[in-house]
Amino acid sequence: MHSSLAKRTAGVALGAALLQLLMIVAFTWPATRTAPHDVPIVVAGPAAEATAERLERARPGAFDIEVRPGADEARAAITDREAYGAIVTTPAGPRVLTASAASPMVAQQLTALAESLSGAPRGAPVEDVVATDPDDPRGSGLATLILPLVMSSLAAAVLLTFAVPSAAWRAAGALLFAVLGGLGVAGVAYGWLSLVPGPYLLVAGVVAATIAAVTAVVAGLGAAVGRAGIGLGALTFLLLGNPTSGVATAPEMVPEPWGAIGQLLPPGAAGTFIRSALFFDGAGAGAPLAVLLGWAAVGFALLGVATFRTAKREEAPDREPVPA
Known part of the structure; x- marks a missing residue:
């Protein structure tokens, strides 16, 4: 028993060390190689x-x-x-x-x-020609908005997965959280810190789309795969999506081809969508909005499949033939 426990402990420590190295490389490599590319x-x-x-x-x-x-x-x-x-x-x-x-x-x-x-x-x-908000002249506040959005959306997905047994109610919770989160974050970003020009409801809608994309996918993966699915979603959005997003610089400043890949993930698409919708009257917002809605659709579809499977399992005993 002690041998088995020792092997498990060593495996967990080794896996954590490898994950730590991977995270260090993922976050520091794009930052140290920041330069314009086309x-x-x-x-x-x-x-x-x-x-x-x-x-x-x-x-x-x-x-x-x-x-x-x-x-x-x-x-x-x-x-x-x-x-x-x-x-x-x-x-x-x-x-x-x-x-x-x-x-x-x-x-x-x-x-x-x-x-x-x-x-x-x-x-x-x-x-x-198109300046940042006067209260955020360097654009640093807007750039730092994306990571907390992604992390809080991941946390909400985890809470929904473990606190709500029904996949259908998890989907409802993810949608409600996106609406409430959009309204709340818009109140901070637009009303208090003045990071974006508004209007308020537009800011809320943009933020809600970002929250829905992350929360629905991670909750959906949790319903479909279990804890491994939650880990997969978290690693994809945080370990891959955040360093390649180009939110603080620009996608073209990230080493190729990672800048383009980052625009296909929620953090990068959210940064581009927020800038386009709030500062450029929607110019260039179509592609990142499609990415966010696509991720959200995948997440809600996974939750729908989990709901259907649960319903089939509950109906299965009633369909068994009665023995003579």
Whole structure:
């Protein structure tokens, strides 16, 4: 007995150590390799072609450059979420158009890049076309909102799994939690901390979609697989989804192909959806919303299958033939 217990203890310790190493790598590797990879930007104005060539030579592979005629077209590309910023060439030197609401880090890099191109001691003039909320000028508050949303949604799924025996009522609980959580978080993010421009009900709806995606899937996996399913959901969303989300930087700043993979998971899709819906009038919000709704649909479908199986098991004794 002692031998079996010793082996089990050693196995748990070894597994925990491997999981710890995996988590360290997952969280630190993207952070230490943060750099632009085909970040969409626009170069406009009379010297756009020459400036684009200079950028390609100076930073090969860093930017996906599109040349447009003038500043108006460059602004349209930014507000439509087709580009993170623009460099507009003029006879007096380059001007920079940024969108700190899309990515403060990319905005900073574009500003520094334009300053090196201008050669002027004061640098190039900068216009923030789509700015973050004045009470969160660096966008750090909005960036840190996603991880607590995911973690609290995971906790809610675990509580529902162990406290509510019926899968159907777990689905109802997940939906109710998404609504209440959306209203509550919107009150904090919009009403108190002023991290987003609002309106309140739109913020609540955006947050509720994120909560529903995570809670429903983890609760559904718990109903379908048991504790292993909860662990699988937690590891997928936290260990893989959070480091690759690009919420604090941009998906194009995460090492390839992990930035694109992160947009297919709830944390990354939630970050893009929140920025698009609340700062860009919905431009670019379709794809991340589809990802969140798709995950939520999978979760509620798993809960529905578990409900159906439970009902079949309860009906099974009544259908057994009565012995003669």
